[in-house]
Amino acid sequence: MRRGLGATAALLLAAAVLLPLWLVVKQAVTPEAESVAWPPTWWPAAPTLANFRLLLASVELASGLRLSLLVGGLTVLSTLAVSFPAAWVAARRPAVDRPLDALLLLARVFPAIALAVPLAVLFVQLGLYNDPGGRGLWLAHTLLATPFAFFILRAGIRRVPSELEDAAQLDGASRAGAVWRVTVPLAAPSIAAAALLVFLVSWDEFAYALVLQVTNRPLPPLLYYFAAFSYPGAASALAALMLLPALLIVALLAPAIRAGGLRGSGR
Amino acid sequence: MRRLRAVAALLVAAALAGCEAPARTLTLAAALLPSELPAYRTVLDDFERAHGWRVVVVPQQYADIRRALAAEAVAGAGTLDLVELDIYSLAAAARDVTQLDEAGLAAELAALAAAPLQAGRIDGLRFLPHRLTWQALIYDHAALGAPPGTWDELLAVARAHPGRIGIKGALYEGLTCDVLPFVWAAGGSGVAFDDAGARAAFRLFAALAPALNRQSATFREASIAEAMARGELVLHLNWPFAMSLFAAQGRAPRPLRSAPLPRGPAGTATVLGGGYLAIPRGAPHPRMALALARYLLGAAAQQALHERLGWFSARRDVATGDGDELLAGFAALRDAVRPRPELPDYALLSRLWQDAFRAVAFQRVAPETALADAAARWAARPRRGG
Amino acid sequence: MMRRAACWALLAPLIAVQGLLLVYPVAYAVRLAFTDPLTGAAPTLRNYAQIASDPLFWRAARNNALLPLASVAVELLVGLTLALWLSRRFRGRGALRLLVVLPFALPEIVVLTMMRYVFLPRGYANAALLAVGLPAVDWLVPGSPLAWLTVVLVDAWHVTPVVFLVLLAGLAGIPDEVGEAARLDGAGAAARLWYVTLPLLRPALLAALLLRGVDALRLFATPLVLTGVEGVPVLSSYAYHQWADYGNDAAAAAAASVLAVGSVALSLPLLRQREGW
Numbered sequence: 029m030r031r032g033l034g035a036t037a038a039l040l041l042a043a044a045v046l047l048p049l050w051l052v053v054k055q056a057v058t059p060e061a062e063s064v065a066w067p068p069t070w071w072p073a074a075p076t077l078a079n080f081r082l083l084l085a086s087v088e089l090a091s092g093l094r095l096s097l098l099v100g101g102l103t104v105l106s107t108l109a110v111s112f113p114a115a116w117v118a119a120r121r122p123a124v125d126r127p128l129d130a131l132l133l134l135a136r137v138f139p140a141i142a143l144a145v146p147l148a149v150l151f152v153q154l155g156l157y158n159d160p161g162g163r164g165l166w167l168a169h170t171l172l173a174t175p176f177a178f179f180i181l182r183a184g185i186r187r188v189p190s191e192l193e194d195a196a197q198l199d200g201a202s203r204a205g206a207v208w209r210v211t212v213p214l215a216a217p218s219i220a221a222a223a224l225l226v227f228l229v230s231w232d233e234f235a236y237a238l239v240l241q242v243t244n245r246p247l248p249p250l251l252y253y254f255a256a257f258s259y260p261g262a263a264s265a266l267a268a269l270m271l272l273p274a275l276l277i278v279a280l281l282a283p284a285i286r287a288g289g290l291r292g293s294g295r
Numbered sequence: 296m297r298r299l300r301a302v303a304a305l306l307v308a309a310a311l312a313g314c315e316a317p318a319r320t321l322t323l324a325a326a327l328l329p330s331e332l333p334a335y336r337t338v339l340d341d342f343e344r345a346h347g348w349r350v351v352v353v354p355q356q357y358a359d360i361r362r363a364l365a366a367e368a369v370a371g372a373g374t375l376d377l378v379e380l381d382i383y384s385l386a387a388a389a390r391d392v393t394q395l396d397e398a399g400l401a402a403e404l405a406a407l408a409a410a411p412l413q414a415g416r417i418d419g420l421r422f423l424p425h426r427l428t429w430q431a432l433i434y435d436h437a438a439l440g441a442p443p444g445t446w447d448e449l450l451a452v453a454r455a456h457p458g459r460i461g462i463k464g465a466l467y468e469g470l471t472c473d474v475l476p477f478v479w480a481a482g483g484s485g486v487a488f489d490d491a492g493a494r495a496a497f498r499l500f501a502a503l504a505p506a507l508n509r510q511s512a513t514f515r516e517a518s519i520a521e522a523m524a525r526g527e528l529v530l531h532l533n534w535p536f537a538m539s540l541f542a543a544q545g546r547a548p549r550p551l552r553s554a555p556l557p558r559g560p561a562g563t564a565t566v567l568g569g570g571y572l573a574i575p576r577g578a579p580h581p582r583m584a585l586a587l588a589r590y591l592l593g594a595a596a597q598q599a600l601h602e603r604l605g606w607f608s609a610r611r612d613v614a615t616g617d618g619d620e621l622l623a624g625f626a627a628l629r630d631a632v633r634p635r636p637e638l639p640d641y642a643l644l645s646r647l648w649q650d651a652f653r654a655v656a657f658q659r660v661a662p663e664t665a666l667a668d669a670a671a672r673w674a675a676r677p678r679r680g681g
Numbered sequence: 682m683m684r685r686a687a688c689w690a691l692l693a694p695l696i697a698v699q700g701l702l703l704v705y706p707v708a709y710a711v712r713l714a715f716t717d718p719l720t721g722a723a724p725t726l727r728n729y730a731q732i733a734s735d736p737l738f739w740r741a742a743r744n745n746a747l748l749p750l751a752s753v754a755v756e757l758l759v760g761l762t763l764a765l766w767l768s769r770r771f772r773g774r775g776a777l778r779l780l781v782v783l784p785f786a787l788p789e790i791v792v793l794t795m796m797r798y799v800f801l802p803r804g805y806a807n808a809a810l811l812a813v814g815l816p817a818v819d820w821l822v823p824g825s826p827l828a829w830l831t832v833v834l835v836d837a838w839h840v841t842p843v844v845f846l847v848l849l850a851g852l853a854g855i856p857d858e859v860g861e862a863a864r865l866d867g868a869g870a871a872a873r874l875w876y877v878t879l880p881l882l883r884p885a886l887l888a889a890l891l892l893r894g895v896d897a898l899r900l901f902a903t904p905l906v907l908t909g910v911e912g913v914p915v916l917s918s919y920a921y922h923q924w925a926d927y928g929n930d931a932a933a934a935a936a937a938s939v940l941a942v943g944s945v946a947l948s949l950p951l952l953r954q955r956e957g958w
Binding site: 041042045046052055066109110117131137142143149168170174178232251252267270274275277281282285287 | 771786803805891938
């Protein structure tokens with residue numbers, strides 16, 4: 029009886045999460061005529077790669093992919109570099125922690141759509157707007173992702189007792205050396221988790237990308253273009269490609285999630 | 296720690312996935328559908344061969360192109376060499392683009408029809424008509440057989456297919472483009488809310504209201520076309536791009552076809568739209584951009600765009616597209632096309648038409664009441680300069 | 682311990698990034714909101730007067746107050762239920778935890794594009810209803826309560842994993858012995874949850890509430906993509922509408938500033954409540 033309840037709940041959960049994902053994959057390999065037909069099919073009647081061919085023929089897919097990866101990678105590096113020292117100070121000094129905490133939460137209050145346009149103006153003046161290397165978008169994503177990284181890293185560093193750093197210093201290490209040799213390896217799971225989540229934030233981000241990268245577009249605005257002009261198949265094909273890294277990252281984080289979640293990972 | 300290193304390696308690889316060095320490359324942003332892009336590229340081949348420059352075409356919606364143009368104009372520097380803008384936004388974009396040298400374009404300008412050329416003159420010649428568009432009726436041939444030819448027939452269709460008549464009823468310029476043809480078709484001026492034409496058109500809207508699809512309050516060009524493709528509607532008004540979209544989806548010319556707008560008491564009219572080319576103030580290669588614009592306005596390119604994409608040209612020497620099954624309804628309306636009223640307060644006028652329509656169609660306000668309210672707000676508008 | 686200078690040096694990069702990239706745009710937007718777009722006169726309240734006379738603005742403001750409440754309530758309820766369920770020990774628990782977290786990893790634009798195809802009048806949801814003999818439902822009729830609810834559900838589908846992860850971590854921090862002791866004292870399951878688990882979970886609940894609450898106030902793409910500007914307006918989509926449809930950046934900035942001030946006002950008490958977590 030109880031078992032049956034659990035199994036039913038598990039099935040419902042699986043359907044709610046996986047069915048929409050399946051529909052993306054299905055539409056990606058379904059001819060457009062079938063995708064707009066009624067009633068819709070749940071399995072492609074005539075599977076095709078035509079949507080992927082249209083994708084390749086009609087937009088800058090390769091450069092979009094490269095730009096998304098580049099901005100994501102750079103954002104991870106910069107965000108960790110900016111957040112780790114601050115997270116360490118916050119973890120070790122409660123007096124600094126509270127105001128920093130509040131600052132990072134309040135920084136997220138102003139709506140993105142209101143920030144994106146002035147940022148575009150600023151970046152135009154700095155020559156970073158619509159940059160082929162995505163430098164302006166990189167800065168915007170660093171701004172966006174810093175709070176995430178900060179909260180995860182702070183939680184990770186807190187779990188490393190500061191006595192271990194003190195002990196390393198007694199052995200002759202400098203403070204920085206102690207952190208590097210003791211805290212960083214012990215907090216490695218948190219650092220990896222922060223890196224992966226920051227990459228995901230950048231990979232997924234849409235509003236800044238839409239406004240800041242006009243002709244050198246990463247993948248989310250490209251998808252928006254297909255969806256806005258109502259090409260369900262082509263949009264789904266691109267969506268399916270965009271799902272892959274997201275799934276990979278969940279797989280990489282799987283041990284931590286299975287073990288009970290990422291403390292402090294909330295968006 | 297090993298996992299961390301793997302992640303770091305992945306990230307460095309991603310970061311190294313390099314930059315490119317664009318040389319002798321022109322960037323053109325235009326409102327092209329994904330399925331239109333390959334054909335459009337073939338039109339550019341001759342230009343690229345003749346000049347040895349590569350043209351990067353960035354397909355985008357007009358709204359995104361406008362936004363990009365505005366942002367680049369602030370600094371007077373940017374990446375766009377040539378942009379296509381919709382006719383409605385030309386006035387707002389005029390200060391962001393360069394004035395064109397008419398002498399250098401004399402041959403192309405001479406071939407253009409007067410009205411579309413005139414629309415591109417805002418504080419001097421700034422915009423060149425890339426293509427002309429106007430709205431026609433798009434209907435489901437399988438469901439209706441023949442399209443409604445008159446307002447009475449339109450009402451009969453509405454009664455026979457409740458909930459399946461679509462109007463682009465979102466709060467935006469597209470709604471005005473659905474309203475004005477009916478006002479004009481009843482003899483209204485389009486600049487007054489209390490003439491007989493406006494009243495007749497709004498009585499028609501009130502009669503259609505119960506049959507309107509419930510999504511109409513948020514429909515825009517693309518979403519209404521999507522609903523049509525999915526069979527949720529039997530008819531709606533749209534621009535030629537919709538037929539191109541339906542053809543790509545295998546839904547046109549069967550069952551979806553185009554037809555002239557239903558005839559009103561005073562005839563038929565439709566709103567002029569169009570894509571206009573302009574050179575942004577901060578264009579990196581303004582001289583090559585001008586050469587590209589000249590090429591695109593030339594007889595050969597306009598003819599090719601007409602044949603391969605079904606676009607209507609502003610050139611008087613390019614075929615008019617009768618005989619094209621897909622766009623037959625559009626071609627038949629060529630002489631019924633009218634520009635929107637040219638007023639300094641057009642934005643307010645347009646918004647008042649939108650509000651009045653939404654009141655009648657979605658709040659079931661009496662037509663006379665909605666029009667009187669609009670007329671009062673129009674009369675009370677702040678006048679500029681005096 | 683650390684010297685003050687060293688401490689500041691370590692904080693400087695973060696403060697610089699947040700400060701420079703936030704202060705400029707916010708200042709720009711504030712100036713815009715108080716400048717007359719026609720005459721350039723400043724300061725003026727003209728833009729605020731203009732949006733205040735627009736019924737759509739008031740609908741957006743009301744939705745912006747109510748949607749986050751409903752949204753966060755659903756997320757807390759579902760997140761808590763899932764966290765309580767998946768903090769028990771049973772086979773397959775790890776896989777189910779992964780499943781719960783998965784939606785959060787998906788790009789927002791992918792989720793919304795897909796959900797639109799699900800909830801269109803001729804979409805997958807209605808096809809499924811018809812297939813089992815139920816009538817089709819108009820999920821997204823503009824201004825309808827159901828459209829409102831659909832927005833809440835789609836948003837919850839995407840972000841409940843955040844609440845789940847925070848609460849799961851919170852539950853992991855409660856020693857098994859606490860519940861065990863209460864059970865020996867004769868407390869039933871409901872009483873244990875109410876008197877033991879939830880009070881101990883308070884920091885995690887507050888953290889989840891704060892994190893999601895601040896984000897829910899900025900709700901933007903979900904209602905916009907699913908219902909358009911006029912279907913379920915919120916302040917962000919209203920600002921976008923003013924900017925994108927009417928080219929009125931000043932009105933857009935004014936609407937955005939109303940949202941920002943409201944969000945700060947709502948977040949501050951929560952922030953004060955907050956303890957370490």
